[in-house]
Amino acid sequence: MKVKIKQLLTGLLFVASGWLHAAPTLNIADYQGKVVYVDFWASWCGPCRASFPFMNDLVKDYGDNLAVVTVNLDESREDADQFLTEFPANFAVIYDPDGGLAKQYGVRGMPNSFLFNQRGELVHRHDGFTAKDPQIIREQINNTLGRAQ
Amino acid sequence: MTIHKLGIAIAISGLLSACSSMGVDPWQRQNLAKPEMALDSSPLTSALDDHIYFSKEASSGGRSFGGGGCGCN
Amino acid sequence: MKKNIRLSLAAASCALLGSQLAIAEDKHDVGEWDVSAALLFYSEPDRVNATEPVISAKKQLDTDETLSLKLTLDTLTGASASGALPSNQPQTFTSPSGGSIGTTSAGDTPLDDSFKDTRVAVNAAWEKPISKDLTMVLGGNFSTEYDYTSFAVNSSFAKDINNGNTTLMTGLSLGMDMIKPVDGKPIPFATMQAGRDYGGNSDSVKDGSDDTKSLVDVIVGVTQVIDENSLFQLNYSLSSSSGYLTDPYKIISVVDPVTGATLFQNGAQSDLPTAVYENRPDSRLKHSVFGQYKRYLGGDVLDTSYRFMVDDWDITSHTVDVHYRWKFADTQYLQPHVRVYQQSAADFYTPFFVNGQQPTAGDKSAEASADYRLGEFMAYTIGLEYGQDNPSNSWSVAVEYYLQTGDEPAQAFGELKNQELYPDVDALMLRIVYDF
Numbered sequence: 001m002k003v004k005i006k007q008l009l010t011g012l013l014f015v016a017s018g019w020l021h022a023a024p025t026l027n028i029a030d031y032q033g034k035v036v037y038v039d040f041w042a043s044w045c046g047p048c049r050a051s052f053p054f055m056n057d058l059v060k061d062y063g064d065n066l067a068v069v070t071v072n073l074d075e076s077r078e079d080a081d082q083f084l085t086e087f088p089a090n091f092a093v094i095y096d097p098d099g100g101l102a103k104q105y106g107v108r109g110m111p112n113s114f115l116f117n118q119r120g121e122l123v124h125r126h127d128g129f130t131a132k133d134p135q136i137i138r139e140q141i142n143n144t145l146g147r148a149q
Numbered sequence: 150m151t152i153h154k155l156g157i158a159i160a161i162s163g164l165l166s167a168c169s170s171m172g173v174d175p176w177q178r179q180n181l182a183k184p185e186m187a188l189d190s191s192p193l194t195s196a197l198d199d200h201i202y203f204s205k206e207a208s209s210g211g212r213s214f215g216g217g218g219c220g221c222n
Numbered sequence: 223m224k225k226n227i228r229l230s231l232a233a234a235s236c237a238l239l240g241s242q243l244a245i246a247e248d249k250h251d252v253g254e255w256d257v258s259a260a261l262l263f264y265s266e267p268d269r270v271n272a273t274e275p276v277i278s279a280k281k282q283l284d285t286d287e288t289l290s291l292k293l294t295l296d297t298l299t300g301a302s303a304s305g306a307l308p309s310n311q312p313q314t315f316t317s318p319s320g321g322s323i324g325t326t327s328a329g330d331t332p333l334d335d336s337f338k339d340t341r342v343a344v345n346a347a348w349e350k351p352i353s354k355d356l357t358m359v360l361g362g363n364f365s366t367e368y369d370y371t372s373f374a375v376n377s378s379f380a381k382d383i384n385n386g387n388t389t390l391m392t393g394l395s396l397g398m399d400m401i402k403p404v405d406g407k408p409i410p411f412a413t414m415q416a417g418r419d420y421g422g423n424s425d426s427v428k429d430g431s432d433d434t435k436s437l438v439d440v441i442v443g444v445t446q447v448i449d450e451n452s453l454f455q456l457n458y459s460l461s462s463s464s465g466y467l468t469d470p471y472k473i474i475s476v477v478d479p480v481t482g483a484t485l486f487q488n489g490a491q492s493d494l495p496t497a498v499y500e501n502r503p504d505s506r507l508k509h510s511v512f513g514q515y516k517r518y519l520g521g522d523v524l525d526t527s528y529r530f531m532v533d534d535w536d537i538t539s540h541t542v543d544v545h546y547r548w549k550f551a552d553t554q555y556l557q558p559h560v561r562v563y564q565q566s567a568a569d570f571y572t573p574f575f576v577n578g579q580q581p582t583a584g585d586k587s588a589e590a591s592a593d594y595r596l597g598e599f600m601a602y603t604i605g606l607e608y609g610q611d612n613p614s615n616s617w618s619v620a621v622e623y624y625l626q627t628g629d630e631p632a633q634a635f636g637e638l639k640n641q642e643l644y645p646d647v648d649a650l651m652l653r654i655v656y657d658f
Contacts, residue, residue, distance in 0.1 A: 074179070
């Protein structure tokens with residue numbers, strides 16, 4: 001009995017610690033059937049500020065055809081929350097303070113975005129965010145959706 | 150002079166190889182991105198200072214192009 | 223200007239750019255002008271006073287492209303050392319404008335007190351990415367004052383490598399300066415105040431002509447991120463100037479070979495000391511190595527730099543500069559500053575001429591200057607800045623004290639030993655910077 005409780009406790013601890021330190025996951029397959037736009041950002045990255053209104057526009061314009069998923073890379077959750085108060089997001093935010101996902105995606109700078117087609121295949125990646133980028137990204141999304149301009 | 154150049158070449162290549170092992174990931178630059186961490190964090194101040202020292206001393210420049218354009222020296 | 227789209231100079235990739243680390247966050251919208259102003263008051267007791275207002279504006283053309291413009295006014299009044307030595311008798315000097323006459327009391331360093339000038343300088347720079355990880359800066363400078371005009375253009379390129387952790391930079395600057403001394407260039411080593419106007423027999427000691435000098439600067443540098451909190455920069459620069467490098471207003475006292483007393487040889491006016499115009503080499507090649515290290519310390523910033531300079535005038539200099547930005551409250555900081563500078567003398571520097579040893583008037587191959595700025599000295603700066611970083615406006619006020627001190631020349635003899643030949647020069651500065 002004692003042994004069982006000990007095992008149970010250990011098991012619970014293991015599960016709890018696993019849950020507390022859960023590495024954030026991003027499974028593109030979860031969005032199967034949709035085009036997925038993944039964007040890595042941080043509160044202190046200047047151009048990221050410009051990309052937020054653009055991503056809100058994407059959500060509005062493409063509706064269910066497009067999933068916008070962003071990954072915040074701030075080490076401090078407070079910084080990210082403060083940024084989101086200033087720039088409200090109408091899309092999902094995954095928190096990756098240790099940069100595990102960023103490493104997995106090979107993020108080269110910020111913002112850094114990745115476009116996946118309906119089959120979950122990576123079709124485009126985009127570094128940075130300048131004034132001409134919204135048009136380029138929209139064209140890429142349109143092409144991926146198979147839409148005419 | 151040749152030894153001099155060789156020394157510089159070794160120093161530069163040594164520096165570059167040392168450099169490639171230094172650094173951080175792009176998302177780890179929060180502190181480095183702060184305005185006060187810019188190499189020339191107050192360009193107006195450094196330009197005013199450079200102008201004073203250019204007019205009082207025999208050296209100038211270094212950080213960027215040497216001062217000049219002044220009859221003060 | 224949409225308030226909700228705030229972009230920054232932080233390049234798209236948050237990469238390093240040029241001589242400045244452009245990952246630095248600067249919250250300004252694309253299309254918006256970032257305007258800063260500064261005002262400097264500079265004062266040397268009994269000597270130069272300067273007031274220098276500056277206004278700069280930077281337009282964020284895109285998240286990674288900027289246009290910077292800067293206008294500087296430099297208003298000088300007061301006096302500067304002419305190169306002549308103090309004497310045991312009063313000395314009278316005419317000013318470069320030829321009109322007013324100043325008399326220096328016995329024992330005082332002769333100053334050129336007609337030193338009044340306003341300089342206007344304009345700088346422009348356009349920074350633009352030309353491909354991924356490669357940035358170009360094109361710049362131009364123009365400045366003008368009543369006897370001096372300067373033009374320069376420059377271009378530099380910065381390449382990010384190592385995932386943005388290393389930036390290689392190279393740049394070239396070409397400049398042309400035009401010097402129009404009052405009454406024209408003096409004849410090298412001609413005796414000042416000895417011409418016909420002063421009762422002498424010779425023609426004017428000024429030949430009435432203008433001159434130019436050209437400048438070529440080349441710089442190469444590397445900036446390296448060390449870790450999450452520190453980085454360094456290392457630059458090498460080569461600076462070549464050629465043409466008229468002489469200061470047309472600087473003179474050299476001539477002393478008696480036996481007594482060491484300043485000579486007064488003008489028969490018509492006995493209070494006119496004998497002094498000759500200087501002449502410098504017509505070219506100068508400088509090499510500089512500059513290293514800077516910055517570290518972020520939990521809100522504070524340590525900023526240190528060192529510069530080594532050596533040139534073919536035989537001047538060697540060392541400069542150490544340390545700032546510590548102490549953030550003592552959320553938006554406030556205090557920043558102490560210390561700078562130490564040391565230079566050796568130019569090989570043609572001479573504090574005076576012993577009569578008979580000065581080159582013949584008009585001898586352009588001879589080189590000599592008594593300009594104390596070409597002598598051997600140490601200089602110390604100590605300063606303190608208080609600043610506020612507010613979201614909408616930031617400002618700072620700084621007070622700095624500068625002291626230049628050198629040894630009395632070893633070659634002094636006789637009466638020269640009774641005079642202070644290399645007086646200390648000190649200055650007080652007040653600087654205000656405001657970011658709109």
